[in-house]
Amino acid sequence: MDQIEERWTAEASAQLLGRKIVKVRYMSEREAASMGWGSRPVVLQLDDGNLIYPSMDDEGNDAGAFFTNNERQSVLPTI
Numbered sequence: 001m002d003q004i005e006e007r008w009t010a011e012a013s014a015q016l017l018g019r020k021i022v023k024v025r026y027m028s029e030r031e032a033a034s035m036g037w038g039s040r041p042v043v044l045q046l047d048d049g050n051l052i053y054p055s056m057d058d059e060g061n062d063a064g065a066f067f068t069n070n071e072r073q074s075v076l077p078t079i
Helices: 003-016 029-035
Strands: 021-026 042-046
Touching: none
Parallel strands: none
Antiparallel strands: 021 042
16 A cells, blocks of 8 residues: 555545444535535435535535445435
8 A cells, every 4th residue: 555545544544434324315405506516416424423425526526426336226326
């Protein structure tokens, strides 16, 4: 593992490991508009109040979809 991967794995682990998802919803139209987004992603609310949601890129240019390995529904799309 290189230093960049190690750093970001540590940061992701610090924010996510041991957390519990307490609410699942789609981002509101108001929230999406405040980000300048034309579509709305799934939002995961964690037990510490943090929100996790996908973006199409790391610059936050628009909402993104969650892909899963669930055979019944492999994509949680933007709306």
